[in-house]
Amino acid sequence: MTSMENLISLCKRRGFIFQSGELYGGLKGMYDFGPLGVELKNNLKQAWWRAMVYERDDVEGLDASIIGHQKMFKYSGHTETFSDPLVDCKKCQHRMRADHMVDTSKCDSCGSEDITEPREFNMMFKTHIGPVESDESVGYLRPETAQHIFVNFKNVVDSTSSKIPFGIAQMGKAYRNEIVARNFIFRVREFEQMELEFFCKPADAETWHDYWLEQRLQWWERQGLSRDNINVVDVAKDDLAHYATRTFDLEYKYPHGFDEIEGIASRSDYDLGNHTKDQKELNIQSEVHENNESTMKLAVRDEQTNELYVPFVIEPSAGVERGVLAVLNEAYCEEELENGSTRTVLKLPKHLSPIKVAVVPLKKNKEEIVNHCKSIKKDLMRLGLGRIYYENTGNIGKAYRRHDEVGTPLCITVDFDTLEQDGAPVTIRNRDTMEQIAVPIAQVSDYVRDFYLD
Amino acid sequence: MTSMENLISLCKRRGFIFQSGELYGGLKGMYDFGPLGVELKNNLKQAWWRAMVYERDDVEGLDASIIGHQKMFKYSGHTETFSDPLVDCKKCQHRMRADHMVDTSKCDSCGSEDITEPREFNMMFKTHIGPVESDESVGYLRPETAQHIFVNFKNVVDSTSSKIPFGIAQMGKAYRNEIVARNFIFRVREFEQMELEFFCKPADAETWHDYWLEQRLQWWERQGLSRDNINVVDVAKDDLAHYATRTFDLEYKYPHGFDEIEGIASRSDYDLGNHTKDQKELNIQSEVHENNESTMKLAVRDEQTNELYVPFVIEPSAGVERGVLAVLNEAYCEEELENGSTRTVLKLPKHLSPIKVAVVPLKKNKEEIVNHCKSIKKDLMRLGLGRIYYENTGNIGKAYRRHDEVGTPLCITVDFDTLEQDGAPVTIRNRDTMEQIAVPIAQVSDYVRDFYLD
Numbered sequence: 066m067t068s069m070e071n072l073i074s075l076c077k078r079r080g081f082i083f084q085s086g087e088l089y090g091g092l093k094g095m096y097d098f099g100p101l102g103v104e105l106k107n108n109l110k111q112a113w114w115r116a117m118v119y120e121r122d123d124v125e126g127l128d129a130s131i132i133g134h135q136k137m138f139k140y141s142g143h144t145e146t147f148s149d150p151l152v153d154c155k156k157c158q159h160r161m162r163a164d165h166m167v168d169t170s171k172c173d174s175c176g177s178e179d180i181t182e183p184r185e186f187n188m189m190f191k192t193h194i195g196p197v198e199s200d201e202s203v204g205y206l207r208p209e210t211a212q213h214i215f216v217n218f219k220n221v222v223d224s225t226s227s228k229i230p231f232g233i234a235q236m237g238k239a240y241r242n243e244i245v246a247r248n249f250i251f252r253v254r255e256f257e258q259m260e261l262e263f264f265c266k267p268a269d270a271e272t273w274h275d276y277w278l279e280q281r282l283q284w285w286e287r288q289g290l291s292r293d294n295i296n297v298v299d300v301a302k303d304d305l306a307h308y309a310t311r312t313f314d315l316e317y318k319y320p321h322g323f324d325e326i327e328g329i330a331s332r333s334d335y336d337l338g339n340h341t342k343d344q345k346e347l348n349i350q351s352e353v354h355e356n357n358e359s360t361m362k363l364a365v366r367d368e369q370t371n372e373l374y375v376p377f378v379i380e381p382s383a384g385v386e387r388g389v390l391a392v393l394n395e396a397y398c399e400e401e402l403e404n405g406s407t408r409t410v411l412k413l414p415k416h417l418s419p420i421k422v423a424v425v426p427l428k429k430n431k432e433e434i435v436n437h438c439k440s441i442k443k444d445l446m447r448l449g450l451g452r453i454y455y456e457n458t459g460n461i462g463k464a465y466r467r468h469d470e471v472g473t474p475l476c477i478t479v480d481f482d483t484l485e486q487d488g489a490p491v492t493i494r495n496r497d498t499m500e501q502i503a504v505p506i507a508q509v510s511d512y513v514r515d516f517y518l519d
Numbered sequence: 520m521t522s523m524e525n526l527i528s529l530c531k532r533r534g535f536i537f538q539s540g541e542l543y544g545g546l547k548g549m550y551d552f553g554p555l556g557v558e559l560k561n562n563l564k565q566a567w568w569r570a571m572v573y574e575r576d577d578v579e580g581l582d583a584s585i586i587g588h589q590k591m592f593k594y595s596g597h598t599e600t601f602s603d604p605l606v607d608c609k610k611c612q613h614r615m616r617a618d619h620m621v622d623t624s625k626c627d628s629c630g631s632e633d634i635t636e637p638r639e640f641n642m643m644f645k646t647h648i649g650p651v652e653s654d655e656s657v658g659y660l661r662p663e664t665a666q667h668i669f670v671n672f673k674n675v676v677d678s679t680s681s682k683i684p685f686g687i688a689q690m691g692k693a694y695r696n697e698i699v700a701r702n703f704i705f706r707v708r709e710f711e712q713m714e715l716e717f718f719c720k721p722a723d724a725e726t727w728h729d730y731w732l733e734q735r736l737q738w739w740e741r742q743g744l745s746r747d748n749i750n751v752v753d754v755a756k757d758d759l760a761h762y763a764t765r766t767f768d769l770e771y772k773y774p775h776g777f778d779e780i781e782g783i784a785s786r787s788d789y790d791l792g793n794h795t796k797d798q799k800e801l802n803i804q805s806e807v808h809e810n811n812e813s814t815m816k817l818a819v820r821d822e823q824t825n826e827l828y829v830p831f832v833i834e835p836s837a838g839v840e841r842g843v844l845a846v847l848n849e850a851y852c853e854e855e856l857e858n859g860s861t862r863t864v865l866k867l868p869k870h871l872s873p874i875k876v877a878v879v880p881l882k883k884n885k886e887e888i889v890n891h892c893k894s895i896k897k898d899l900m901r902l903g904l905g906r907i908y909y910e911n912t913g914n915i916g917k918a919y920r921r922h923d924e925v926g927t928p929l930c931i932t933v934d935f936d937t938l939e940q941d942g943a944p945v946t947i948r949n950r951d952t953m954e955q956i957a958v959p960i961a962q963v964s965d966y967v968r969d970f971y972l973d
């Protein structure tokens with residue numbers, strides 16, 4: 066736990082996260098992931114994919130286009146209702162989100178009371194597809210990955226023979242044109258989601274909803290989040306979206322306060338019901354938009370009754386950047402050492418660390434030492450763990466400080482002992498315990514493999 | 520080698536690639552990657568990242584926002600010149616790319632000769648950032664990932680202490696609003712790139728250009744592309760972009776003919792020169808746009824002369840979808856078997872296969888067999904190879920056909936021998952040779968690990 070300022074500073078200094086377009090003054094609500102950030106983010110996504118797709122037998126993956134068909138967002142309801150209330154200050158022209166204003170009768174920027182009534186601002190980014198700029202060519206950057214899953218329901222079922230209950234998982238970019246972006250990478254305009262749409266029989270929806278709540282809490286704990294820092298909010302009936310029968314919000318204790326990291330919604334048959342053709346024949350239970358343009362029937366046959374029905378959906382939907390921020394917040398430590406000095410260390414779970422092992426030569430220009438380092442790196446690369454870093458600074462103390470700060474679990478140092486002693490021992494230093502042990506060079510690969518298998 | 524129709528049909532039937540928005544009639548030039556496509560695409564990207572970042576000591580990674588700052592595209596030259604010539608038919612309103620017309624004096628669609636003169640159509644997708652729609656709020660979906668690398672040059676150098684020569688690698692979406700999308704996933708409006716910008720001293724640019732050409736050819740061969748199917752085109756001086764000093768195009772023999780899969784350009788100091796501040800002090804050799812808005816100096820100090828200079832750039836830039844199409848094309852085989860029947864098999868390099876191992880129970884409802892299968896899957900998951908598929912159809916012949924067709928290198932069958940014989944042998948079938956061998960269940964994990972280490 067630390068301040069947002071500490072995290073932002075570390076992220077910039079060590080190459081995790083930069084403001085997008087910084088060189089031209091910055092783009093608000095957009096961020097670039099640097100050399101270490103891209104690894105951390107990908108490791109978190111990979112951990113989700115592994116848990117949601119690889120470790121299960123009932124989930125298929127998907128990676129759909131980001132620009133979406135306008136009709137998809139018409140029938141999903143986004144074109145009409147995906148908006149936030151916007152207020153203008155008539156004096157200074159500042160624009161604000163009405164429900165986030167400090168004082169609803171005064172401009173947040175200049176304090177004037179001469180402000181407009183709130184009006185709805187659609188948060189979808191709009192563009193035109195192809196060379197003709199017309200109403201027909203409008204497309205939107207998806208505000209969630211979910212809709213692409215629903216409209217691909219039949220394609221996935223037909224190509225995989227999936228049977229209810231099963232899910233479709235997707236990770237990728239989504240865009241929301243926030244009126245005000247804030248809290249670093251928490252509320253941004255371009256971000257990534259990790260979404261599962263899990264399809265089940267209507268009668269089983271409640272059981273699966275509870276199941277996924279538990280699964281997702283366990284998963285976040287495996288990413289290093291303390292259970293004490295997560296609140297499960299059973300969203301009150303009055304606050305639910307009109308299609309949802311029940312929603313659990315997972316709120317994490319960020320530096321700026323408890324805020325949503327994931328939502329787990331029970332969405333009934335609203336989604337597939339909106340996008341299916343032949344709506345009237347399917348006994349849809351939700352109130353859906355009438356749809357005469359869909360070309361596919363999004364229904365399955367009940368094996369007992371032999372009747373067609375539209376499956377219900379449970380949706381665990383998590384934010385990647387919000388996950389990265391929580392993971393960094395949880396991992397960041399400043400430890401006082403025995404000698405009175407302080408070290409900053411990122412105690413990331415090892416599967417999330419951007420660099421898996423740093424290989425450090427005692428001297429950077431001593432050829433024999435350098436050759437050993439390169440050969441160790443080559444051996445470790447074969448383990449397929451991720452980034453193995455050849456740290457060629459020639460300053461061991463500095464290397465340890467740097468790798469503590471970016472969360473590298475192991476540093477391997479090759480020194481004169483390696484060249485001169487029997488068995489050619491290298492020194493392996495553990496990030497968390499700071500213990501250093503001698504391991505013969507021939508056993509390094511096995512040692513590292515076992516360390517990461519744990 | 521096969522026809523585009525065969526590839527499209529396989530991709531749809533087996534869940535590799537679907538038309539985006541198909542349910543609403545389709546979005547031209549946009550595709551969704553299904554359950555197997557997402558794995559194949561990610562495996563190809565992972566192979567690139569491994570070769571470009573993990574296996575080297577001189578390349579850092581980046582993952583920047585897709586929406587880009589308008590000033591970035593102003594100074595890169597995209598706003599002014601990133602366009603294709605567009606022709607309108609006055610009779611039927613059809614729009615065409617002038618340089619792709621079958622007959623430049625007649626409409627491709629209706630044959631009318633009443634067509635407009637070509638005019639320039641900017642291919643960038645445009646949108647507005649934030650709640651105010653004005654000239655100042657315009658942003659573009661990046662038409663290449665490269666510009667984000669250039670504007671982050673200083674951020675990366677400062678956070679990693681990288682020294683020339685070094686590179687920055689990035690993979691991710693890019694958008695080009697093609698006048699006409701065509702040839703399946705070859706010419707599309709939304710796609711992914713894998714780009715390296717390699718920075719070097721001006722005097723070393725030619726050597727590095729040759730080096731990267733060789734590296735990239737070797738890499739494509741490791742992805743299963745035959746060297747005979749790649750032409751290296753040394754682009755004629757007259758056809759070069761004005762900033763490039765020399766470009767090698769790698770053209771692959773697609774079903775529709777030889778076409779570009781990667782470009783390797785020597786771009787001089789044009790890119791960093793365009794985006795740097797203090798242009799006049801830096802002795803820039805290219806003709807760059809005058810820039811008084813940049814806030815960062817994109818130059819390094821020569822260690823010998825102690826003078827500041829703007830590094831030259833070598834850029835190997837490959838298309839992910841174009842890579843996927845080439846890999847599929849190369850892997851697709853129809854083999855005649857000894858019994859006279861034919862099998863379709865995707866002979867993908869094993870690191871690219873969407874499914875690494877299929878575990879097949881002889882009977883799907885026999886509990887002991889199913890338990891063995893699940894325990895094998897669990898063991899194999901620990902190897903971290905990717906997707907291990909529990910194939911629960913209860914029909915071995917069908918499972919083999921399916922896994923041949925999607926390129927699964929190994930199928931492991933658990934049958935009654937496993938339950939009854941000493942050592943509990945399972946049958947491991949090799950996709951390419953169709954050989955089946957018996958392996959004791961306790962040795963399966965080692966067998967598979969060694970198979971993939973090769």
